[in-house]
Amino acid sequence: MSIYIESMKEEYAKKILNWTYDKPYEIYNMDNDEENMEELLDGSYYAVVDKKENLIGYFCFGVSAQVPAGNEYGVYNNKEFIDIGLGMRPDLCGKGNGYEFIKSGLEYANKELLEDKIRLTVAEFNTRAISLYEKAGFKRVMEFWRKNKEGDFKFIIMELYLR
Template sequence: MKLSKRNMTKEDALHILDWKYEAPYEIYNQERAEENLAEFLNGTYFSLVDDQNRLFGYYCSGVSAQVPAGNKYGVYEGDAIDMGLGMNPVYTGNGHGLDFVVAILDELELKYGDYMIRLSVATFNTRAIHLYEKVGFSKEAEFTNGITQFITMTRHQ
C-alpha cells in the first residue's frame, strides 16, 4: 500500500474528530471541540492518504505526540523525537498497520535523519505494541494518567 503525506487540513481534522473506535479502543475517540480542532491544525500534524486520496490516518511529532501525564514521571526526558499516530478505524485490524507505521517512520527520517523516535501507547493495546516491536521499538518506561496505563517505546532510526 502506498501512502502519501499532506498537510493537515480542516476537513481532515474534522473527519478525524468524527472517527469512532470500538471497545476497547474507544479511549482514542475524540470530541468535535474547538480545542481539539486547533490541536490538529497547530502545524505538527500531517495526514496520510492512500492512492485514491482517502484519509488513511495521521501522525504528529513533538509535544503534540506526548501524553501529558507522562511528564510527571519524566518519561519524555532525553533526546528523542516523539511520534503520535492514529489510523482511520475503517482500516484498523486489517493488516495495514505495518505499511502505515513504516510510512510515518520514513517521513520522520526524512525530516530528522538518524534520531531516536519515541512513542507512547496504552498497555492494553497489545496489537499496536506487537507492531511497534516488529519495526524495532523497545519498551522503555511505564506511567499512568490515573485511568489508563501507558508505556513509552523507543527506536533508533
C-alpha cells in the same frame, strides 16, 4: 497500499474528529471541538492519504504525541527523541495495514524532519499496536499510569533508533 503523508488540511481534521473507535480503543476518540481542531491544524499533525486522497490516518510529532500525565514521571525528559503519535481510520484497524502505515511515518520523521531517535507512548492494553511497534523495531523502556475520570490506564514508552 500506496500511502502519502502531507500537511493536515481542515477537511481531513474534520473527518478525524468524527472517528469513533470501538471498546477498548475508545480512549483514542477525540472530542469534536474547537480545541482539538486547532491542535490538528497547529502544524504538528500530518494526514496520511492514498493515491486517491482518501484519508487513511494521521501522524503527529512532538508534544502533541505525548500523554501529558507522563510529564509527572519524567518520561519525556530526554530531548534527544522526537515523539510520534498516530491514528488509523477505525475501519482500517486490525486488517494488516499497520506495518506499512507505521513505517511510512518513521520514514517521514527520518527524511523530512531529520530525526533518527523516535519515541512513542501506547496504552498497555493495546497489545495489537505494541506487537506492531515491536515488529517495527521499537523497544519498551518505561511505563507510567494515567489516572482520571475514565479510569486508570498504564502507558508504555517505547523507543527506536533509526541509525
